[in-house]
Amino acid sequence: MNAWPDRRILDLFGIALPILQAPMAGASTPEMAIAVSEAGGLGSLPCAQYDLAGARKALEQVRAATKRPINLNFFCHTMPKPDQAEEQRWRARLAVYYRELGLDPAMPFPAGGRTPFDAAFCALVEEMKPEVASFHFGLPEPALLQRVKASGAKVIASATTVREAQWLEERGCDAIIAMGYEAGGHRGNFLTDNPSRDMTRQVGTFALVPQVADAVKVPVIAAGGIADGRGIVAALALGASAVQIGTAYLFTPEAKIPAYHRAALKSAADDDTMVTNLFTGRPARGIANRIMREVGPLSPDAPRFPLAGGGLIPLRKVAEAAGSGDFSNMWAGQAARLGVEMPAGALTRKLASEALARSGR
Structure with a gap:
């Protein structure tokens, strides 16, 4: 010592x-x-x-x-007060994914955070x-x-x-x-x-x-x-x-x-992470996945922390049941390869x- x-x-x-x-x-x-x-x-x-x-x-x-x-x-x-206009923008941005996975884009968002x-x-x-x-x-x-x-x-x-x-x-x-x-x-x-x-x-x-x-x-x-x-x-x-x-x-x-996160960590390259606000509303670094690539890692449509997470929960559950991390946060730093x-x-x-x-x- x-x-x-x-x-x-x-x-x-x-x-x-x-x-x-x-x-x-x-x-x-x-x-x-x-x-x-x-x-x-x-x-x-x-x-x-x-x-x-x-x-x-x-x-x-x-x-x-x-x-x-x-x-x-x-x-x-500090937990922000829900904002209807903010939620509607997020719903509109995620609607295409809800429909693709057989979900109702108007369904209530679960509580996240x-x-x-x-x-x-x-x-x-x-x-x-x-x-x-x-x-x-x-x-x-x-x-x-x-x-x-x-x-x-x-x-x-x-x-x-x-x-x-x-x-x-x-x-x-x-x-x-x-x-x-x-x-x-x-x-x-x-x-x-x-x-x-x-x-x-x-x-x-x-x-x-x-x-x-x-x-x-x-x-x-x-x-x-x-x-x-x-x-x-x-x-x-x-x-x-x-x-x-x-x-x-x-x-x-x-x-x-989960298994998909472990697999992503094992194969991560030095430039495979992004800073994103999609999963919670605040910037966080994780391994890039489908929604980060398609929506863009930092979106003005994501509600304030931690309200953004609720909208992704239904998508995440369906994808994870199929073994996919397309809509899930996989937090990792830039040194994952080590x-x-x-x-x-x-x-x-x-x-x-x-x-x-x-x-x-």
């Missing part, structure tokens, strides 16, 4: 390896978090994929299996006392944030620009995740009126990390495009104290993803040993 040159994250979280498992709502499992934490990294539970009862059950499962530190991750979004952080989740944090609480799309309102900090949890959050990193530090974050454009899943940007439009200005990981490290005093965690020891060494050399890795963990048996199939604990240890070997330690 003494081989790591920057121990700030290790000491802050009480972990042995500077590797955080990205939460990855929809794909991460308690089993994955347990394996990563037991290996010496920081396992994460994505609470946005659960209701309150589900989050409690998942955390209880983790706590029963490991005494190592754990991260609870939350989305900080992710659970935002609220007072009930805050009470869960206070009760269960995770070592780390992480946030995406900014931070909770100040009163809730202070309650999280008072529980003893270390607070971290994602930044996609230097300005966002400074904003997070000013509000008391203990460390900041510098999330580059290469990362899979939802972009963490929040200081913008139009996240989809601002994708043209997104910064890559290895340009963003040193600029954030220079701009803030708290430790920086690099995320995006890191899937092996080489990426870890590069991130640490640029000023990061640790890395957050997501896509590489999708290759593990602990990841809860993924290796192995258990999450073994992967964590392998990543660390590779990084130490490459750094000559």
Whole structure:
């Protein structure tokens, strides 16, 4: 453990390896978090994929299996009010696919979306006392944030620009995740009126990390495009104290993803991912599929986050029943081609040993 040159994250979280498992709502499992934490990294539970009862059950499962530190991750979004004109535009855009699959284009859209952080989740944090609480799309309102900090949890959050990193530090974050454009899943940007439009200005990981490290005093965690020891060494050399890795963990048996997603990951080339707003209404990187190619990855017709997802649920169910991911999100970062199939604990240890070997330690 003494081989790591920057121990700030290790000491802050009480972990042995500077590797955080990205939460990855929809794909991460308690089993994955347990394996990563037991290996010496920081396992994460994505609470946005659960209701309150589900989050409690998942955390209880983790706590029963490991005494190592754990991260609870939350989305900080405000649910928008449904807009009839917005919905009608989305219906019109998707109607051709509904008819093709034998569905009624006028059928009610199922409810879609992710659970935002609220007072009930805050009470869960206070009760269960995770070592780390992480946030995406900014931070909770100040009163809730202070309650999280008072529980003893270390607070971290994602930044996609230097300005966002400074904003997070000013509000008391203990460390900041510098999330580059290469990362899979939802972009963490929040200081913008139009996240989809601002994708043209997104910064890559290895340009963003040193600029954030220079701009803030708290430790920086690099995320995006890191899937092996080489990426870890590069991130640490640029000023990061640790890395957050997501896509590489999708290759593990602990990841809860369908067969078509696993197949797409195995065959993904370096340029097979796109940033799209079709599946939720916010930009997120995933492996390109039919609807992304035909509609265009960033559509002005997609409703606001997370309302866009409801319109795709009926299409996804029909396609998935036939083994197709034509209408399903397959989140992945640009380094998917570097993924290796192995258990999450073994992967964590392998990543660390590779990084130490490459750094000559």
